[in-house]
Amino acid sequence: MLPHDATSYDDLSGRFRWEIPDRFNIGVAICDDWAAREPNREALVFSDEDGSATSYTYGDLRRLSNQLANLLTARGVQPGDRIGVLMPQRPETAFAHIAALKLGAITIPLFTLFGEEALEYRLKDSGAKAVITDASGAAKLAAIRDRLPELTTVLCADEDVPGAESLHHHMAGHEGTFHPFDTGPDDPAIIIYTSGTTGQPKGALHGHRVLLGHLPGVEMSHDLLGQPGDRIWTPADWAWIGGLLDVLMPALFLGVPVVACRFRKFTAEAAFQLLQDQKIRNTFLPPTALKMMRQVEAPENRWQFTLRSVASGGETLGAELIDWGRRTFGLTINEFYGQTECNMIVSSCARLMEARPGIMGRPVPGHDVSVVSDTGEELPAGSLGNIAVKRPDPVMFLNYWNNMEATEKKFAGDWLLTGDTGIKDDTGWIRFVGRDDDVITSSGYRIGPGEIEDCLIKHPAVAMAGVVGKPDSQRTEIVKAYIVLKSGIEPTDKLAGEIADFVKTRLAAHEYPREVAFVDALPLTTTGKVIRRELRARAEQEE
Numbered sequence: 424m425l426p427h428d429a430t431s432y433d434d435l436s437g438r439f440r441w442e443i444p445d446r447f448n449i450g451v452a453i454c455d456d457w458a459a460r461e462p463n464r465e466a467l468v469f470s471d472e473d474g475s476a477t478s479y480t481y482g483d484l485r486r487l488s489n490q491l492a493n494l495l496t497a498r499g500v501q502p503g504d505r506i507g508v509l510m511p512q513r514p515e516t517a518f519a520h521i522a523a524l525k526l527g528a529i530t531i532p533l534f535t536l537f538g539e540e541a542l543e544y545r546l547k548d549s550g551a552k553a554v555i556t557d558a559s560g561a562a563k564l565a566a567i568r569d570r571l572p573e574l575t576t577v578l579c580a581d582e583d584v585p586g587a588e589s590l591h592h593h594m595a596g597h598e599g600t601f602h603p604f605d606t607g608p609d610d611p612a613i614i615i616y617t618s619g620t621t622g623q624p625k626g627a628l629h630g631h632r633v634l635l636g637h638l639p640g641v642e643m644s645h646d647l648l649g650q651p652g653d654r655i656w657t658p659a660d661w662a663w664i665g666g667l668l669d670v671l672m673p674a675l676f677l678g679v680p681v682v683a684c685r686f687r688k689f690t691a692e693a694a695f696q697l698l699q700d701q702k703i704r705n706t707f708l709p710p711t712a713l714k715m716m717r718q719v720e721a722p723e724n725r726w727q728f729t730l731r732s733v734a735s736g737g738e739t740l741g742a743e744l745i746d747w748g749r750r751t752f753g754l755t756i757n758e759f760y761g762q763t764e765c766n767m768i769v770s771s772c773a774r775l776m777e778a779r780p781g782i783m784g785r786p787v788p789g790h791d792v793s794v795v796s797d798t799g800e801e802l803p804a805g806s807l808g809n810i811a812v813k814r815p816d817p818v819m820f821l822n823y824w825n826n827m828e829a830t831e832k833k834f835a836g837d838w839l840l841t842g843d844t845g846i847k848d849d850t851g852w853i854r855f856v857g858r859d860d861d862v863i864t865s866s867g868y869r870i871g872p873g874e875i876e877d878c879l880i881k882h883p884a885v886a887m888a889g890v891v892g893k894p895d896s897q898r899t900e901i902v903k904a905y906i907v908l909k910s911g912i913e914p915t916d917k918l919a920g921e922i923a924d925f926v927k928t929r930l931a932a933h934e935y936p937r938e939v940a941f942v943d944a945l946p947l948t949t950t951g952k953v954i955r956r957e958l959r960a961r962a963e964q965e966e
Contacts, residue, residue, distance in 0.1 A: 424677075425642045425788060427649070432776050432785060439639065439788035443817055447608045449634045450488065450524030453675035455603065458485035466675055469514050470684045470701055472693070477514075484518050484675075489601035490594040491522035491555075497597070498576045500553055502527030502604050505614065507546055507554035508662070509533040509564075512683040515580040515590065516661050517671060519555040524612055524631070527604030531614045531626075532662040535560060540878060540929035543567045544623055545616050546574060549824060555580065561587035608632035608817070614824050615664050617763035618862060618871025626824030627763045634672050636818025640767025640787040641673040644734035644759040645705045646774035649677040653731065656682040656697065657707040658689050659867065664763050665736065670707050679705070691716040699726040707734045709867035710744070711898055713756070717747050728752055734759060734770075737867045739855050742780035758783050760855065762869075764820040765812050765839055768792050769853050785851045790816060794847045799835030804849040807856060811838040861955045863892035864899050868933050872902075872955065875926060875934055879904060882925045884912045889945045889953040893938065893962035903962050904936035907945060914941035 429435035457464060462482030470476045479487075500506065506523040508530055510516040523530045531549055533542065535557075542563055546554070553576035554564060561579045565586035568574065579587035606612075612631045616624040642648045648655070655674045659666035661683075674681045682701045686693055694716055698706065708716070713735060716722070730752050736759040748756040755773035760783045769792055771784035786792035791813035794802050802808040812819065814837050822830040833839055844856045863870040872890035879888035887907040892900030906922065908914060919939035927935035946954040 424649070425639055425647060427647045429647075429775065432772070435643070435772075435775060436786075436788040441635075441789055441817060443608050443632055443635055445607065446605060447631050447635070448524060448603055448606045449612055449631050449672060450521040451603050452634065453672050454481060454484045454488060454521045455525070457481040457675075457678060464678065465680045467514060467517055468680060468682045468701065470682055470697060472685070472687060474700065476701070479514055484521060486599040487514075487594070488518040488521040488525060489599050490597045491518060491590075492526045492601045493597035494578075494594050495522065495526055495528070495553060495576070498553065500526060500528055500576070503529065503611070504553070505529045505531055505549045505551040507531045507533050507549075507551045507556075509535065509537075509542070509554055509556040509560040510580060511535050511557075511685050512661055512666070513557075513580070513685055514683070515555065517675075517681075517683070520667075520672075525601060525603040527606055527610075529611050529614055529628075531616075532667055533560075534660060534662045534931060536931040536933055537563075538927070538929045538931055539563050539567050541874070541931055541934075543570060545626070546571050548623070549614055549626060552576065553578070555590060556587070557581045558584050561585075606631050608635070609821065611821065615763050618869055618874065623874055623877070624871060625826055625829055627820040628822055628824050630821050632817045633668065633820075634676060636789075636816065637668050637673050637767050638676070639789050640759055640761065640770050640818075641669055642677075643770045643772045643787055644707075644736070644757045644767070645732040646757065646772060648674070648705060648732070649679060650731065653679045653704045654682065654702060655679050655705040655707075656684065656701065656703045658684075658686065658694060658712050659707060659709055663868070664766055665707065665709065665867070668766060669736070689715070691719045691722075695719065695722050695726045698728055698730065702729050704729055704731045705734075706730065706732075707736070708756075709737050710735055710740060711866040713740070713744055713748070714897060716751075717744065723751050730754060732757065736760060737864065739781060739783060745778055745780045759787075760784065760853075761818075762841055764833065765816065765818055765841065767818060768812055779852060782852050782854045784853065786853070790818070792853065793838075794845055794853070795835065795838050795840075797835065799838045804847060807844060807846055809835075809838075810841045810843045810845040810853065810855070811835070812841070813837050814839060861891065861959075863890075863902055865892065865895075865901055866898045866933060870902060870934050874930060875902065875904070875936070876953070878926050878929050879906065879922065879936075882922055884908055884918060885922065886910075887945055887953075889955060889958050890936065891955050891958045891962055893965065901937040902934060903938045903940065905940050905942050905945060905958055905961075907943065908941060
């Protein structure tokens, strides 16, 4: 943990040292350790849209996760097996991860927005043995179950539905005690699928140490999280690394109550109301959420806030959003930076240093972050290059699941290349400049065009497809598809809508192309690859 009495960034960084124990299990650390000391300490609050709230103690989470761990063991799940968790923010999502990790299994967070094709790929690629889901997820799984021979158990947190069993009914028959599997910090814990620029998504495999690696960045971005009275919430889905490892797990580790809310649809007014009603002290608000909330006139006159820290990440905030945050919440929004493979490595911290709008921050203590050349040489201050992180680093992924070739390509020597370009000044501040890949940032999600293009060409009318991000004031970017139709098929608005829906139902609601343009040809390399930078330039000119 960071020294909470630090008086400056240099003091904070100079006094920090990693403490990685020989044996470590995330499930034990975020649940059982606290339950042993303070079983009645509040851990999780589930707030429904009707304003009702249910509180869970660490003792509750220990009992529920132990029952589930025993149930999974009875179903043949063993250490090293993969378990999918396909649910929104709700208590079952939290204790499902805890149970699987205590069992020594590997969890796979899955977006509820995923369609059948996206789920099938991830579950098949990982060889998942069990999935814990809700009624909506169970229905999607039922349609693809016959294509997933390794998936033997589906448990539904809502009710018995076709192809799934009642989670709570079957848990009730199991003991509330469980002896956790003995894991080390480098033992596999979580696979988070990250969108790439070509082909299908890659599974970033993290060890149990990933939680410890996140702590300094989480603490720093919340002005030293873990102060008396802290209470945290984020609208970010717990299937995203930003919700799971930037909020839920670190907060539980630090003893900070986590508020969960299942918004049917996120609105700025509902977010402000929740901040007030639940007396939230700390929140991670992705830039898209901030932009939506900024559209509400004078929220400080309508709601009462008790916020101590607001963090944001996913894209650089400008001076306008920083100023809005000061007017609305009376504090400075802290920016942070990272990616699925190596997260929370750069941050600002208003408690210790002045914000610099347009500049992400400084390296989080414990992380060696620099700007390097394509071959891994550190560049002089002020030079444009690759934002990179030096290994070994506790927050860094172990490898891509079953893909060592892609793992090796991620590194230049001992430097992990983030795929983003930036400039580092002589005092360590890092400015994000742009991506040198084609990942699309839309509403806080990082979306790989390759998976969408693969889906598009399965449509019977599509011959070729190129997908890029088009600048958008609300979402940062929207997904835009350029389509070459098969011979004899006429381009129509109706067909464009059908193609967009084709992706929406097969991949995810946040990945479908919001704009479809029909073209005679796509710009291609000599080897037949789409030149996306030319399509991006075209999309930018269309604004």
